[in-house]
Amino acid sequence: xxxxxxxxxxxxxxxxxxxxxxxxxxxxxxxxxxxxxxxxxxxxxxxxxxxxxxxxxxxxxxxxxxxxxxxxxxxxxxxxxxxxxxxxxxxxxxxxxxxxxxxxxxxxxxxxxxxxxxxxxxxxxxxxxxxxxxxxxxxxxxxxxxxxxxxxxxxxxxxxxxxxxxxxxxxxxxxxxxxxxxxxxxxxxxxxxxxxxxxxxxxxxxxxxxxxxxxxxxxxxxxxxxxxxxxxxxxxxxxxxxxxxxxxxxxxxxxxxxxxxxxxxxxxxxxxxxxxxxxxxxxx
Ligand code: PLP
Numbered sequence: 001x002x003x004x005x006x007x008x009x010x011x012x013x014x015x016x017x018x019x020x021x022x023x024x025x026x027x028x029x030x031x032x033x034x035x036x037x038x039x040x041x042x043x044x045x046x047x048x049x050x051x052x053x054x055x056x057x058x059x060x061x062x063x064x065x066x067x068x069x070x071x072x073x074x075x076x077x078x079x080x081x082x083x084x085x086x087x088x089x090x091x092x093x094x095x096x097x098x099x100x101x102x103x104x105x106x107x108x109x110x111x112x113x114x115x116x117x118x119x120x121x122x123x124x125x126x127x128x129x130x131x132x133x134x135x136x137x138x139x140x141x142x143x144x145x146x147x148x149x150x151x152x153x154x155x156x157x158x159x160x161x162x163x164x165x166x167x168x169x170x171x172x173x174x175x176x177x178x179x180x181x182x183x184x185x186x187x188x189x190x191x192x193x194x195x196x197x198x199x200x201x202x203x204x205x206x207x208x209x210x211x212x213x214x215x216x217x218x219x220x221x222x223x224x225x226x227x228x229x230x231x232x233x234x235x236x237x238x239x240x241x242x243x244x245x246x247x248x249x250x251x252x253x254x255x256x257x258x259x260x261x262x263x264x265x266x267x268x269x270x271x272x273x274x275x276x277x278x279x280x281x282x283x284x
Pocket of ligand 1 (some may be wrong): 033086178179180181182183202203205206207208241242243244
């Protein structure tokens with residue numbers, strides 16, 4: 001495997017950053033994950049727009065132009081012979097003597113890796129997955145795709161230890177914010193598609209935005225509003241979305257089976273249209 005570190009393509013085993021990189025010491029950095037399908041990037045521009053936004057919100061300098069970054073992404077996919085997988089990119093505030101305030105002269109560090117991923121099994125697509133619910137203990141800027149992910153990894157670990165695919169985080173009002181690495185959706189008994197609005201409480205998923213666009217085009221009834229855990233447990237359907245999980249049907253929330261325990265009709269339809277979009281219009 002080959003990785004990219006600050007201007008150089010290196011063997012994965014030699015891809016290193018300095019011990020005083022602020023990403024390592026303070027989680028002072030941001031990241032993006034772009035899906036590669038059939039050798040091409042999916043929703044690349046919106047992901048790069050979100051990277052720029054995350055950097056700007058934290059006042060981290062942009063390490064390179066968009067054109068240069070796109071070339072690096074392509075070269076990495078080529079060097080690693082990825083047909084189906086992902087590109088991971090991370091930008092931190094750079095290397096400086098450890099001190100909390102922003103350093104004066106640090107240059108941002110940029111690292112990219114790529115790996116293959118396999119598609120979810122037919123079993124997952126048909127029978128869906130389980131999610132558990134946990135308290136959302138994150139901060140008030142979940143809209144920034146920061147590498148500071150301790151609450152997310154603790155939540156995902158709890159999910160794994162409970163035989164679940166994902167943990168849906170719940171705010172103080174009893175409403176679901178999102179998963180630890182995906183957005184949360186339900187379909188009400190009235191057939192309305194619901195997902196939480198993109199405020200600072202959630203990461204505005206690029207997959208989420210594409211699904212909303214597809215729902216709009218198909219004339220589906222949808223609304224962006226908060227929904228409670230109770231409402232989710234009474235829903236007709238539920239699913240999770242992310243660049244690497246696409247649309248993953250959810251058929252169990254804690255101990256409650258959703259619908260008839262099989263992936264719902266609307267979820268399956270949206271999954272199919274998203275996959276079609278990813279292979280066509282969304283591909284670059
Ligand atoms: N929410 C969180 C907390 C995430 O980490 C992610 C992706 O990793 C998402 C939502 C989904 O975002 P996207 O669809 O852009 O992958």
